Amino acid sequence: MRRPRPGTIHHSDRGSQYGSLSFGKTLRESGIIPSMGSKGDPYDNAAQESFMATQKTELIHRSRFKTRDEARLAVF
Numbered sequence: 677m678r679r680p681r682p683g684t685i686h687h688s689d690r691g692s693q694y695g696s697l698s699f700g701k702t703l704r705e706s707g708i709i710p711s712m713g714s715k716g717d718p719y720d721n722a723a724q725e726s727f728m729a730t731q732k733t734e735l736i737h738r739s740r741f742k743t744r745d746e747a748r749l750a751v752f
Contacts, residue, residue, distance in 0.1 A: 684707070687713070687724075688712055690713060735751065
């Protein structure tokens with residue numbers, strides 16, 4: 677299992693599975709910072725979702741990468 681990088685953030689909606697004590701404990705033990713969207717705010721994560729959609733459409737789906745390092749460099 678890969679360990680997350682320091683400062684990794686797990687952003688989620690307010691689903692009950694993400695608010696459970698066991699899930700929170702797992703995040704803390706893994707060194708992951710929990711983040712939850714605001715209640716009733718459908719635009720909470722809109723900028724990030726838009727960025728990821730654009731990146732997938734314009735880069736990922738139009739390319740073939742031979743290695744992970746090649747993909748990382750393209751995203752960077």
